[in-house]
Amino acid sequence: MRFRRRVAAAIATLALPLSGLVALASPAQAAASATATYVKTQDWGTGFEGKWTVKNTGTTTINSWTVEWDFPSGTKVTSAWDATVTNSGNHWTAKNVGWNGTLAPGASVSFGFNGTGSGSPGNCTLNGGSCDGGSAPGDEAPSAPGTPTASDITDSSVKLSWTPATDDKGIKNYDVLRDGAKVATVTTTSYTDTGLSKGTDYSYSVQARDTSDQTGPVSGSVRVRTTGQTEEPPPPGDKVKLGYFVEWGVYGRNYHVKNLVTSGSASKITHINYAFGNVKNGQCTVDDTFAAYDKAYTADQSVSGKADTWDQPLRGNFNQLRQLKAKYPHIKVLYSFGGWTYSGGFGQAAQNPAAFAKSCKAVVEDPRWADVFDGIDIDWEYPNACGLTCDSSGPAAFKNLMQALRAEFGKDYLVTAAITADASAGGKIDAADYGGAAQYLDWYNVMTYDYFGAWDRTGPTAPHSPLTSYNGIPKEGFNSAAAIAGLKGKGVPSDKLLLGIGFYGRGWTGVTQSAPGGTATGPATGTYEAGIEDYKVLKNSCPATGTVGGTAYAHCGSNWWSYDTPSTINGKMSWAKNQGLGGAFFWEFSGDSANGELVSAIDSGLR
Structure with a gap:
């Protein structure tokens, strides 16, 4: 199978010396440990870009994380991504978002921000613990609730129920997720979802939040199909x-x-x-x-x-x-x-x-x-x-x-x-x-x-x-x-x-012979890679002129392509x-x- 390298999704950050790192530690779980490191990845004079990396260095899964630090007066965060960042004066708090709170042993996650000022973070904590990577006091994130069960399914609604999550300080509420997106927040362990389409498949899961506003891992998911006839076409045959x-x-x-x-x-x-x-x-x-x-x-x-x-x-x-x-x-x-x-x-x-x-x-x-x-x-x-x-x-x-x-x-x-x-x-x-x-x-x-x-x-x-x-x-x-x-x-x-x-063709240039077996001078020009081009382009740029061995070929100008x-x-x-x-x-x-x-x-x- 061919594999082309993808286009980079973001601008590469600049490498900094190790002296730019600040170590943090540990999650609020007795059997787990963690560290966090900070690096200033870019500095353009009037502002900078910073990045925190949280790593689970322990042997049990971390279900959520909160990084806190102090900036000196005059230094502040102006925007952030992959974490929810808030502040009280010069004290800053970053919490995981829904998708990146769970860290298996050895796993890590990063979040970043833009800021102004020239100061560095101090008084760092991770999940309320000390900065030495050791264990921390209580305040655990909630456990995962039980996988929901579905009942009372109609053309447009379904009732969901689940066993409660546990937490050392108590559960505040549950987020109900339909196809991965939050549709409700409830304080009980059941919810009836309405306004659905008939004859349609949905996937439901739930996630608990404790009184400290920490979210735990998402539960298992249950698939539900509403009653009634779907308007979609039937499956396309048995092959x-x-x-x-x-x-x-x-x-x-x-x-x-x-x-x-x-x-x-x-x-x-x-x-x-x-x-x-x-x-x-x-x-x-x-x-x-x-x-x-x-x-x-x-x-x-x-x-x-x-x-x-x-x-x-x-x-x-x-x-x-x-x-x-x-x-x-x-x-x-x-x-x-x-x-x-x-x-x-x-x-x-x-x-x-x-x-x-x-x-x-x-x-x-x-x-x-x-x-x-x-x-x-x-x-x-x-x-x-x-x-x-x-x-x-x-x-x-x-x-x-x-x-x-x-x-x-x-x-x-x-x-x-x-x-x-x-x-x-x-x-x-x-x-x-x-x-x-x-x-x-x-x-x-x-x-x-x-x-x-x-x-x-x-x-x-x-x-x-x-x-x-x-x-x-x-x-x-x-x-x-x-x-x-x-x-x-x-x-x-x-x-x-x-x-x-x-769904593509392969081709040469410098070809004078229309039939297969001709000589060439090199690969033909392609949109993404020399010698290869999509069918959707070739059907118009170099239409087929013949077939051989049950497939098509095309000779146009000095180019020769083959494709289906x-x-x-x-x-x-x-x-x-x-x-x-x-x-x-x-x-x-x-x-x-x-x-x-x-x-x-x-x-x-x-x-």
Whole structure:
């Protein structure tokens, strides 16, 4: 799977010497300890930017944090982000917002502010404790309330009840969260939510607040579907129709979850792979936290038509996916880890598969978004072979990892993998035990694209996603039919194989020959990367002039491109059905036209 580096979400801050750090400590929990550090990240003379980082250095989870400090007269905070900052004279207090109060052991979180003046913070405390990182006196944050139960469900309302949270000073009230946004604050342990839409899915959770105004962790969530008929179209058939949604697409590509609705694609797919989570130190982890769960959406940008608020526990792509699933209940979402850039971490993960699987489930089932994800996808490029880096973990490593994931996630979660389509003699399909691993997986996303491209600068020109071989193909075994046959030959059932489609083209420049097999001088110019361009651009800038091996190519001026069109996709889907495949998948949504031409072709072709 291709992975382009995303555009930075914020201006990089300046590095400062260690002498600029001020240590704080500890949370208000007897068995936990914590530190906080302050750094002045920028100073422009008339003002400055400061940043605090709170880190849980203990062995138990911290459920909330409050940092307090004194500024000398003349120094003050003018604006802040990722924390609620208030003051009484020269004494300043920063409290976590809803989404960043919970810190697991070893985790850290930062918040920042702009200020004026030249002073540094003093008399620092964290959750009322001393500044030495040791334990602190009482005033614990509340515990999580029990997961709500639903009753009295009608077309437009539902009654929610939950067991109370506990706290050393008593509970003040509860925030009721619908699809991650606060809809009510109550003093009892029940609430009736009204004004709902009939036949619609909602997700509810609750969060307690104590008499010191500290909020605890969010409870587990319960899914509720109101009665009555939904006006949304029925699920699109029994074949898997899966698309990758890329995390970094919200930046330069300006592609958001709502685009799946406006393009008409959401009603025509069955699954979404959210790409990519990272693999670090042998564990799964969220990559871009801002895009994933912090980016705020305005009403016109969001799927629900409601604006995010500063204090809701979940924002960003995850919350938008939650809203999408409420609108289109048939869609399942998987969290995909790895990809071309992040596959280097799988070798270490394979040394302790059980620990890796446990870390992945902790990310997928994080209480803030546990209702968003229905499974996990592993995109290891490539086990016991070379991609961006080379792996030497052995032919059994992939199977062992898949076995551990299935054992950890159980039968109720989807467990899938994106795998090589290299069916050449002694190629990547032969490097790992894909046949043995298949028993633990729901399906394989066979990456039947990127066979040929302008990394071979002088050519020969060839389609990057041929369905079948053809006379003059540069390398045998580099086509979809060979890959599917090779995997079937290793014992993978047909219905566990999905055919891959690229929503982009690959191309060369300096080409004089229209037919495949011509010479070139280098990669053609692309919007984001040389030698690659989205279908939505190519359909107009360089329309297809021929087909070969079941896919299209185009020669325009001195450029030569290959890409799939609605017509060639229709042919590939017919082939996939005749082979008894489980369906198809594609990389990735933002390459399609604004009205979802390619998604429509996959949908109609698999019916």
